[in-house]
Amino acid sequence: MNEKLFLRNPEESVxxxxxxxxxxxxxxxxxxxxxxxxKLATEISTTESSIYRYFENKHRFLVYLINWYWSYIEYKVxxxxxxxxxxxxxxxxxxKLLVExxxxxxxxxxxxxxxxxxxxxxxxxxxxxxxxxxxxxNKDRLFKPYKDLCERISSIIVELNPKYxxxxxxxxxxxxxxxxxKFFMQNLPALTDFSKDQDDKKIILFLExxxxxxxxxx
Amino acid sequence: MNEKLFLRNPEESVxxxxxxxxxxxxxxxxxxxxxxxxKLATEISTTESSIYRYFENKHRFLVYLINWYWSYIEYKVxxxxxxxxxxxxxxxxxxKLLVExxxxxxxxxxxxxxxxxxxxxxxxxxxxxxxxxxxxxNKDRLFKPYKDLCERISSIIVELNPKYxxxxxxxxxxxxxxxxxKFFMQNLPALTDFSKDQDDKKIILFLExxxxxxxxxx
DNA sequence: ACAAAAATAATAGTAATACTATCATTAATT
DNA sequence: AATTAATGATAGTATTACTATTATTTTTGT
Numbered sequence: 001m002n003e004k005l006f007l008r009n010p011e012e013s014v015x016x017x018x019x020x021x022x023x024x025x026x027x028x029x030x031x032x033x034x035x036x037x038x039k040l041a042t043e044i045s046t047t048e049s050s051i052y053r054y055f056e057n058k059h060r061f062l063v064y065l066i067n068w069y070w071s072y073i074e075y076k077v078x079x080x081x082x083x084x085x086x087x088x089x090x091x092x093x094x095x096k097l098l099v100e101x102x103x104x105x106x107x108x109x110x111x112x113x114x115x116x117x118x119x120x121x122x123x124x125x126x127x128x129x130x131x132x133x134x135x136x137x138n139k140d141r142l143f144k145p146y147k148d149l150c151e152r153i154s155s156i157i158v159e160l161n162p163k164y165x166x167x168x169x170x171x172x173x174x175x176x177x178x179x180x181x182k183f184f185m186q187n188l189p190a191l192t193d194f195s196k197d198q199d200d201k202k203i204i205l206f207l208e209x210x211x212x213x214x215x216x217x218x
Numbered sequence: 219m220n221e222k223l224f225l226r227n228p229e230e231s232v233x234x235x236x237x238x239x240x241x242x243x244x245x246x247x248x249x250x251x252x253x254x255x256x257k258l259a260t261e262i263s264t265t266e267s268s269i270y271r272y273f274e275n276k277h278r279f280l281v282y283l284i285n286w287y288w289s290y291i292e293y294k295v296x297x298x299x300x301x302x303x304x305x306x307x308x309x310x311x312x313x314k315l316l317v318e319x320x321x322x323x324x325x326x327x328x329x330x331x332x333x334x335x336x337x338x339x340x341x342x343x344x345x346x347x348x349x350x351x352x353x354x355x356n357k358d359r360l361f362k363p364y365k366d367l368c369e370r371i372s373s374i375i376v377e378l379n380p381k382y383x384x385x386x387x388x389x390x391x392x393x394x395x396x397x398x399x400k401f402f403m404q405n406l407p408a409l410t411d412f413s414k415d416q417d418d419k420k421i422i423l424f425l426e427x428x429x430x431x432x433x434x435x436x
Numbered sequence: 437a438c439a440a441a442a443a444t445a446a447t448a449g450t451a452a453t454a455c456t457a458t459c460a461t462t463a464a465t466t
Numbered sequence: 467a468a469t470t471a472a473t474g475a476t477a478g479t480a481t482t483a484c485t486a487t488t489a490t491t492t493t494t495g496t
Contacts, residue, residue: 008472015473031350036453047474052455126344132249134405147408165411166424172402172409173395173428180394181387187352190365191390193383206384210391213435214428226443233444254482265445270484 001071004140005064008054017111018044019051024065024116032062032124059131062120063142066128069117070145073097074152087160088212094153095207098178099200122179150175161215170214174207181206219289222358223282226272234272235329236262242283242334250280250342277349280338281360284346287335288363291315292370305378306430312371313425316396317418340397368393379433388432392425399424 001009010016022044027035035058037051055061076097081090104115129143137143153171157164164170181203184191194202219227228234240262245253253276255269273279294315299308322333347361355361371389375382382388399421402409412420 013472033349037455038453047476048455049457049475050473053472057454123348127348129406130341130345130401131251138406143406147406150409166427167411168408169399169402169410169412169421169424170428172399173391176394176398177391181390183348184387184390188347188356188361188365190386191368192387193385194387203387206387209384209435210388210428210432213431217427217431217435231443255484256482265447266484267446267486268444271443275483 001064001067002141002144005060005067005142006055007052010054010064011111015046015050016054018046019054020065021109021111021113023061024112024120027062027065027124028116028119032058032127059128062124063128063137065112065117065120066125067142067145068112069121070149072114072117074145074149077149077152081156087156090156091153091160091211092208094156095174095178095204095211098175099182099203099207101200122183125179126176146175157211157215164215166214170211174211177207177210178203219282219285220359220362222360223278223285224273225270228272228282229329233264233268236264237269237272238283239327239329239331241279242330242338245280245283245342246334246337250276250345277346280342281346281355283330283335283338284343285360285363286330287339288367290332290335292363292367295367295370299374305374308374309371309378309429310426312374313392313396313422313429316393317400317421317425319418340401343397344394364393375429375433382433384432388429392429395425395428396421 001011003009008016010020019040023035023040026040026043030039037048037055037058041048041051055064077094080093080097084090084093101118102114104113129137131137150168150171153174154167157167157171181192181194182200185194185198185203186196189196193206219229221227226234228238237258241253241258244258244261248257255266255273255276259266259269273282295312298311298315302308302311319336320332322331347355349355368386368389371392372385375385375389399410399412400418403412403416403421404414407414411424
């Protein structure tokens with residue numbers, strides 16, 4: 001985890017882990033704009049100043065959480081495609097991992113819940129880079145996990161068709177749309193062909209068709 | 219323009235138009251998070267309370283501007299595809315209209331600058347719906363212009379291939395990516411296959427290939 | 437041209453936000 | 467047991483996101 005994202009590593013203390021765990025839940029509950037360190041402090045019975053000792057501000061905290069998610073997804077991707085040789089099956093595996101909402105087994109861990117992180121990325125993900133500091137933040141490598149994952153997907157695409165001209169763009173499109181289409185399905189269904197509260201299978205089919213028809217076109 | 223977006227119609231007064239014009243420019247300059255009605259008031263030599271008489275809050279103001287843009291784009295789309303019969307050419311025209319940065323001829327109009335609106339949508343567009351109020355706002359028809367445009371693109375896709383299963387999703391994907399890929403190109407180029415400061419042609423080619431290969435796949 | 441109505445400006449006020457700073461207390465380490 | 471480090475308690479500040487009130491200016495209808 002990039003050290004510029006925190007002042008004190010939250011993984012290394014009880015309070016730190018509490019901040020991360022409950023901060024994530026609180027952002028999901030009230031939304032990033034409404035979220036404040038004050039509210040979080042009250043929630044976990046600590047003080048604002050204690051939280052400020054871990055994170056510079058709430059935006060860095062958001063990026064920290066988002067990065068945790070993308071690093072975790074990349075770990076999962078590597079794990080699941082490890083002994084697959086066919087790049088087509090690799091890509092299908094990736095799409096499934098991106099779209100499918102993780103089931104929360106580990107309800108009582110004292111750190112990040114996968115499921116909460118998934119919701120955060122869906123609702124607040126793009127706010128991590130849609131700021132006037134993007135370029136500066138990018139130089140500080142704050143978006144490395146996302147870019148790494150994009151690169152990894154891109155390289156599988158190249159495996160499948162070395163002649164395809166837009167491996168990174170189609171990879172970032174799939175990455176963005178995995179969550180956007182789900183968000184639209186649940187909140188602005190007119191922007192999709194999936195009805196509200198439908199399952200993920202149709203989104204997966206859509207992304208697969210978009211990806212493979214793009215890559216494998218003659 | 220949806221009447222829930224404003225308290226007093228800004229088009230109908232000098233001050234109203236000034237608020238809209240310079241508000242748009244100011245958001246682009248400092249970013250939506252940093253933007254306040256106070257700062258805008260100072261900029262145009264009026265008072266905070268005067269601005270509040272036009273817009274309930276800055277989020278509604280943002281949605282107002284974004285909606286202006288999408289309505290304008292739909293008007294342009296209708297105008298440009300008016301006497302085209304071939305749906306393929308229609309879609310290519312739409313993609314061009316979405317991606318290409320409008321050249322600012324009308325520098326001194328007293329209302330919205332097309333070019334500034336384009337920048338706003340690229341940087342702040344998704345913030346209009348990424349809030350806890352999406353569903354409520356959607357019921358108030360705040361996203362109608364965007365949804366209408368999506369529907370229009372979708373119907374051209376159906377013209378081209380009535381059997382294609384995801385006309386709305388691919389339309390919203392093209393809509394989102396037209397601006398995202400450009401943003402990435404300029405700010406996070408690792409997520410694309412276009413180098414910084416390159417022109418729009420490659421993005422257009424990418425979107426065209428993605429769209430047509432999806433729709434016309436056997 | 438004059439009165440009434442409408443719009444704007446000026447000013448004040450409030451609770452909350454996004455911090456920074458200081459010092460006391462508690463917990464961990466050597 | 468002494469030192470260091472982490473946390474808590476408290477205070478303070480400029481700014482934000484508003485609401486309210488009253489004065490002044492502009493527009494309009496007759």
